[in-house]
Amino acid sequence: MxxxxxxxxxxxxxxxxxxxxxxxxxxxxxxxxxxxxxxxxxxxxxxxxxxxxxxxxxxxxxxxxxxxxxxxxxxxxxxxxxxxxxxxASVSTRTTSPTHSGSQKMVQPAVQGKTIATPAVRKFARELNVDLAVVQATGPGGRITEEDVRNASKRATQPIAQAEGLEERVPLKGIRKTIAERMAKSKNIAAHVTHVEEVDFTELVSVREKAKQMAQKSNVKMTYLPFVVKAVVDGLKKHPHFNASLDDQKNEIVVKKYYNIGIAVATEIGLIVPVIKDADKKSLMQIAQEIEELSEKARTNKLTLNETRGGTFTITNIGSIGGVFSTAIINHPEVAILAIGRIVKRPAVKNGNIVIRDIVNFSLNFDHRVLDGADAANFLNMVKKILEEPNFELQA
Amino acid sequence: MRISLLDLGLRDYGEVLKIQHKFVEERRASKILDTLILVEHPDVITLGRRGTMENVVSKDFPVYFIERGGDATYHGPGQLVGYPIISLEQTRIDVVTLVRNIEEVLIKTASDFGITAGRVEKKPGIWVDGKKLASIGIAVQHWISFHGFALNLNTDLKKFYAIKPCGMEPSTMTSMQKILGKKVSFDNVKKNIIKNFKDVFDAEIAEEPIALAF
Missing domain, CATH: 2.40.50.100 (RNA polymerase II/Efflux pump adaptor protein, barrel-sandwich hybrid domain)
Structure with missing residues (x-):
């Protein structure tokens, strides 16, 4: 027809x-x-x-x-x-969006959803979360009035607890919503496995102290993180499948020859991950400086899209707040994430003697679809060795 | 509504046109959020659907025939150009509201700098004492908007003589610099455009975070 x-x-x-x-x-x-x-x-x-x-x-x-x-x-x-x-009736943005139900051939879209209302009333309805399609119109020419929307909204039953003030409903929006979607997606898609290793930071503590003083001269804050970034990049070079993503559609592992390291930053509005681009080509000092700048931008909501895109591996320094170890969620479509624990002074056995050492737990979460436990152990062993026997170039 | 911001700085028109087309496709596939691109172009003339070469007087600048509404316009240094890539279907904004909202953003921004600007019926854009301060030209494909507005900050207004802007006399165009008698800071105007865009569109700026949880 x-x-x-x-x-x-x-x-x-x-x-x-x-x-x-x-x-x-x-x-x-x-x-x-x-x-x-x-x-x-x-x-x-x-x-x-x-x-x-x-x-x-x-x-x-x-x-x-x-x-x-x-x-x-x-x-x-x-x-x-x-x-x-x-x-x-045609589809139009003012009335109903294209309906995709029914067969593809010569089927009429639902035209009964067409509603007549002014933009102000539409906005009001959106605020009250009222679907105009179900509102009884009393205005001239079948127009929906603000009163109609209010009445429709009242009819919707209020949850009891909410009405009594025992619960509060906070809209899931903005960064919180993005985090929610991404985390659930990663958990749904990847096969998460956590591998934990102890790393002895005792030597690194004194190396970092030296680096810190040098950095201070150029007004840069030197934390442990730049050392870990450097060690991870070296590890990734030897174990390239950790610096990869899985193309589900083509069934291909995409191994990346560039090293963009994401750093998880806690902000008031939620976790944001700015990315240090080409970390392999940057000095310890440059990385320290960049971490400081990006973290500050993240906290003040000034990051550009570009600064949060293109990561190939992520590091999260949850230990700066606390915890023995954590099972971080992989920053999909990356295939691994390293969580650094807290640095704790602990008794350890060295050459048959009990000594006090600075110990940190590293937990590596990886996607078992792409990598195996042995890969994780080898990768983390290498990172551990680099940090335990620190040999970093401290000059800018 | 959540939008991403993309500040491209000074970028070639053709390059940004490609980015716009790509973003329309990606927005359609829900791969990206609604996005506001801010950019400054080197000298260029664009012709909207109503535009003809008759309105191009000078052959000094490259000319692009594009899909937006409107006639001939000039873009160049000192002009802030904004391209809102917005899913009208998802935001439930109709095309007229989109134009009115963009005008509102520009009027508020002008006002932030002490300029009283307004609308003229049947002539989209914003106007100050009969002179045009900003132009608007939009295209919608698959209910995704693109192209947008061009606000003259410190634009060299003589360059409008290369065209008949929207079929009008080039002397119709004005700039913030001309009105205020001094240059305005590009960064400050940009900041105010973003602030007013957030207010008018009831939008929050998403940094497209790649987030993690524990």
């Missing part, structure tokens, strides 16, 4: 538009959502997508012609069909 496609109501107050370009011609087969025609109004060009799949039977308005809202611009139907039409 042929259907008429009418110029939809694309914006408050828009009565007409100009056909600027046809994107299909008569006889073409179009898929649902395929752009049919470009229309211009008030310096906005809008491509109108087809509400149905079918053949373009007849184009009713030429390029350059002015069309009014509701005017038929094209007739769609089955190939060879004569033009005898049935009206179909």
């Amino acid at each position: 042929a259907v008429e496609f009418k110029f939809p109501d694309i914006g408050e107050g828009v009565m007409e538009g100009e056909v600027t370009k046809w994107l299909v011609k008569e006889g073409d087969y179009v898929k649902r959502d395929q752009p049919l025609v470009e229309v211009m109004t008030e310096k906005v060009t809008v491509e109108l997508p087809s509400p149905v799949a079918g053949t373009v039977l007849k184009i009713m308005a030429k390029a350059g012609e002015t069309i009014r809202v509701g005017q038929t611009v094209v007739v769609l139907g089955e190939k060879g069909e004569t033009v005898q039409t049935q009206t179909i």
